[in-house]
Structures are given as C-alpha cells and as structure tokens.
Amino acid sequence: MITLKVNGRDHRVDAEPDTPLLYVLRDHLALNAAKFGCGLGQCGACTVIVDGKAVLSCVTPLVLLEGKQVTTLEGLGTTADPAPIQRAFLDEQAAQCGYCIAGMMMRAQALLMRNASPSDDEIRGELEPHLCRCGTHMRILRAIRRAAGLMNRAELAPESGADR
Template identity: 80%
Template sequence: MITLKVNGQDHQVDADPDTPLLYVLRNDLELNAAKFGCGLGQCGSCTVIVDGKAVQSCVTPLVLLAGKQVTTLEGLGTLAAPAPIQRAFIEEQAAQCGYCIAGMMMRAQALLMRNPKPTDAQIRAELEPNLCRCGTHMRILRAVHRAARLMDTADAASDRSVR
C-alpha cells in the first residue's frame, strides 16, 4: 500500500511503486481531468501540480511522491465555485476540444503560484511543453492573464477583510 496525498486528502493505493501517477489518478481515484495523451511526457495533457511544480503524471512514478502534495484540476475548484484559473479559461473560451486544457490550466496555475504577474513571454515559455492542436493559443494566453487579475483581486479582497 502506498499513501498519496491528492487534493488535500490521503488515499491508500494498492499499486506498484513504479506505476505512473496518471494511472492511479484516473483508475483508482477516479480523477479524470488529467488525460492520457502520449504516455511519454511529451504532450502535457496529463499535467498536475506536485508541491507547487507542474509535472507530467504519465511519467511520474508513485515512488517519487511520498510525502508530497499532488493537486489535480479537480482540487482547484468546483463547478459551483471555480478557481480563478478555471473561471478565466471559461470566460475566455480557451477550450475547444478540451483534451489539453486541464494540463494547460495546471501548468498555468503552477506559474501563477510562483509569479502572480507573468509576461506574455513567461506564459509562453511555461506552457511550451503542453501541446494544443486546436489553435486556441491566444485565448489561452488571455485566460492566464485574466486568471492573474482574478487572483490579484481575490488577494486584495482577502487582505481588506483581514484588517
């Protein structure tokens, strides 16, 4: 048995330590936002956040995750209360087929956690490992900037309520 901390909850998983995280997320935990794309860590559709860093779950074995926090798209927000990154992607209509979008959002979320006001160049560099064939790149770029503004507004509101 392996204990994984996913979206703030501990999960006991009966899997080989070399099993890729993606398989456990989808098959055992029924968290299906991360997609199987290439299985080689080359497309980014399986991207999740591990301890604040974007990682490709299709090539990340469970053995490397002991004591680490894994966050999937399902852990960011809900349908009723989407996280700023989710809301921004919806408002900018950044998804077309939707296959790559969860990975794009997770990689963008990791960037915004490190850098709350990224430039276009920084966003493009961060999202480069994730492939999208639909051509919504400009909408995705706008969505990341919108999410940054939404997060800044939320932080400012939070600061005011503490005083």
Template identity: 80%
Template sequence: MITLKVNGRDHRIEADPDTPLLYVLREELQLNAAKFGCGLGQCGSCTVIVDGKPVLSCVTPLMLLEGKQVTTLEGLGTIEHPAPIQRAFMDEQAAQCGYCIPGMMMRAQALLQDNSRPTDAQIRAALEPNLCRCGTHMRILRAVHRAAALMQRADASTTEGGAR
C-alpha cells in the same frame, strides 16, 4: 502500499511503486481531468501539480510521491465555485476540443502561484511543454492573464478584509 496525498486528502494505494501517477488518478481515485495523451511525457495533457511544480503524471512513478502534495484540476475548484484559473478559461472560451486544457490550466496555475504578474513571454515559456493542436493559444494566453487579475483581486480583497 503507498500513501498518496491528493487534493488535500490521504489515499492508501495498493499498486506497484513504478505505476505512473496518471493511472492511479484516473483508475483508482476516479479523478479524470488529467488526460492520457502520449504516455511519453511529450504532450502535457496529463499535467498535475506536485509540491507547487507542474509534473507530467504519465511518466511520474508513485514511488517518487510519498510525502508530497499532488493537486489535480479537481482540487482547484468546483462547478459551483471554480478557481480563478478555471473561471478565466471558461470566460475566455479557451477550449476548442478541450483535451489539452486541464494540463494547460495546471501548468498555468503553477506559474501563477510563483509569479502573480507574468508577461506574455513568461506565460508562453511556462506553457511551452504542453501541446494544443486546435490553435487556441491566444485565448489560452488571455485566460492566464485574466486568471492573474482575478487572483490579484481576490488577494486584495482578502488583505483589505483582514486589515479592518
């Protein structure tokens, strides 16, 4: 039995410790944003955030996650209240087929948590492990910049609201 903290909630998981996180997310927890792409950690469609860092969930065994915080795309926002990264990807129409987009958003979210004003080169470097065959790279790049701006505005309004 492993206790897995996903999107702020504890889940008791009965699975082999070698089971990849992706299988537990999709099959046990019904969190289907992370996709099974290659199963080898080469495409990035399964990317989630673990303790603030992007992780390929298809090759990350449960045994490495005890006591760590796992965040999936479902943990960022909702349809009614999307997170800045989700809103930006929608506004920029960054998805074509959409298969890679959850992984791209999670990798971009991890970048923006560490660097609120990334350059094009830093965004490209951060997203490089994730593959997109549809060619929406320029829209994805614009979406990450838009998300950064949305996050900066949200931080500024929070700071202003707290200073009054």
C-alpha cells in the same frame, strides 16, 4: 500500499511503486481531468501539480510521491465555485476540443503560484511543453492573464468579516 496526498486528502493506494501517477489518479481515485496523451511526457495532457510544481503524471512513478502534495484540476475548484484559472478559461472560451486544457490550466496555475504577474513571453515559455492543435492559443493567453488579475485582486481584497 502507498499513501498519496491528493487534493488535500490522504489515499491508500494498492499499486506497484513504479506505477505512473496518471494511472492511479484515473483508475484508483476516479480523478479524470489529467488525460493520457502520449504516455512519454511529451504532450502535457497529463500535467498535475506536485508540491507547487507542474509535473507530467504519465512519467512520474508513485515511489517519488510519498509525502508530497498532489493537486489535480479537480482540487482547484468546483463547478459551483471554480478557481480563478478555471473561471478565466471559461470566460475566455479558451478550450476548443478540451483534451489538453486541464494540463494547460495546471501548468498555468503552477506558474501563477510562483509569479503573480507573468509576461506573455513567460506564459508562452511555460506552456511550451504542451501540444495543442485547436487554435485557441490567443484565448489561452488571455485566460491566463485574466486569471492572474483575478488572483491578484483576491489577494488584495480584505477578508469578509475581518472588521467585525
């Protein structure tokens, strides 16, 4: 048994230590945003965040994750209350088939967590490991810039009720 902290909750998982995180997320925890693409860490469809860094879950064994915080797309927001990155991708209609988008959003989220105002070149560099044939690349860039703006405005806004 291995204990994983996923999206802020502890989960006891009965799996071999060398089991890829992707299989545990999908098969044990019913978290299906991370997709199986290549199984070789070459396409980015399985990207999640581990301790603030984008990680390819198809090649990351459980044994490396004990005591670390794993965040999936499901952990960022909900349908009713999407996270800024999710809202921005929706607003910009940045997905076409949608297969790679969850991984791209997670890698973009990790970028925005460490760099609140990335340049287009920095965004492109960050997304380089992702394969996408849909042709929405310009909308994806706009979505990430929009998410940065949403996140920056949220940080600058005073907390409601703070004056009371």
